[in-house]
Amino acid sequence: MPHLPQQPAAGVSRRTVARAAAAAGLAALFGATTGTARAATRLGPRTLDVSVPSAALGRSAPVRLILPSDFGTRPEKRYPVLYLLHGAHDDYTSWTRETDIEAFTAGRDLIVAMPDAGPTGIPSVWRGGPDYETFQLKEVPALLARDYRASGVRAVAGVSTGGYGAMAHAARHPGAFTAAASYSGVLDTTAPGVPAIVDAIVARENLPAASLWGNPVFNLLTWRDFNPRARATGLRGTALYVSQGSGVGGGGDPLPGILESALWPSAQGFARTLALMGVPATTHFYGGGGHDWAHWKPEFTASWPVLARALGVPE
Numbered sequence: 001m002p003h004l005p006q007q008p009a010a011g012v013s014r015r016t017v018a019r020a021a022a023a024a025g026l027a028a029l030f031g032a033t034t035g036t037a038r039a040a041t042r043l044g045p046r047t048l049d050v051s052v053p054s055a056a057l058g059r060s061a062p063v064r065l066i067l068p069s070d071f072g073t074r075p076e077k078r079y080p081v082l083y084l085l086h087g088a089h090d091d092y093t094s095w096t097r098e099t100d101i102e103a104f105t106a107g108r109d110l111i112v113a114m115p116d117a118g119p120t121g122i123p124s125v126w127r128g129g130p131d132y133e134t135f136q137l138k139e140v141p142a143l144l145a146r147d148y149r150a151s152g153v154r155a156v157a158g159v160s161t162g163g164y165g166a167m168a169h170a171a172r173h174p175g176a177f178t179a180a181a182s183y184s185g186v187l188d189t190t191a192p193g194v195p196a197i198v199d200a201i202v203a204r205e206n207l208p209a210a211s212l213w214g215n216p217v218f219n220l221l222t223w224r225d226f227n228p229r230a231r232a233t234g235l236r237g238t239a240l241y242v243s244q245g246s247g248v249g250g251g252g253d254p255l256p257g258i259l260e261s262a263l264w265p266s267a268q269g270f271a272r273t274l275a276l277m278g279v280p281a282t283t284h285f286y287g288g289g290g291h292d293w294a295h296w297k298p299e300f301t302a303s304w305p306v307l308a309r310a311l312g313v314p315e
Helices: 014-030 094-098 134-149 161-172 194-202 220-225 253-277 291-311
Strands: 041-042 046-056 059-066 079-085 110-115 152-161 179-183 239-247 282-286
Touching: 014 041, 041 179, 046 134, 059 134, 079 134, 079 161, 079 291, 110 134, 134 152, 134 161, 134 194, 152 161, 152 291, 161 179, 179 291, 194 253, 239 253, 239 291, 253 282, 282 291
Parallel strands: 079 110, 079 152, 152 179, 179 239, 239 282
Antiparallel strands: 041 046, 046 059, 059 110
């Protein structure tokens, strides 16, 4: 005789049953029942690290996920995804370490994905090396759709080189994201002085400068191909948010201000190109400021209405 499902015992409330079902769902998610589950490390009620086998990188790479509050109790539901990209000389843990993104997204029906971009935080196709673009745009979304019920609605935001990644991904792959936001991003890779900044970021990680896009003069076409400003036509139809400080008169440690001011012309040129092309964008260019989380955190909050509308979640 087939085993019939047991009914809740008398006196057991529906809320208790719901909680038990949620616990069972999370146990299956974080347990050792599947290959995906074995590669997941639970960090909190909604947060986990997943190791993603990547052909594009030639290794497994991490992505940190924040799941919706009702993920365990609504197995039929699919969720939009907000991708948050880290900056140079940092890693995929930066957004949960530096911001309150876990608390901020509680009760909002979305998945937050924070994928690895390597030590430089430049999520591009490296010459003869790792392909972070494919990892972030194909391999991670495939995992999320298969194992975490992600829908096809995606938005992306990033700081510094992650801001570059957000705009480069959206520009190079029109329609892949409903919205893209950059906070102090590298938005014109061929602007005066910017190739030297990019080369310095690569060199700081003891990598050959030419291992990214080659020489900025002899391989100019490659640099342009990965340049958000040069590919800005691909951003038409994507909701955009761009913020950048002038880095002048910020006070305190001068280095963050110097870095911010060095990228000011790049961001201004990017915004002018969008305006000339008739591509709408919400921009916030402010005096002072620094290339640091103290300024990026409020910019994320300011950009949230743009991201939320594009994701279809409450502001």
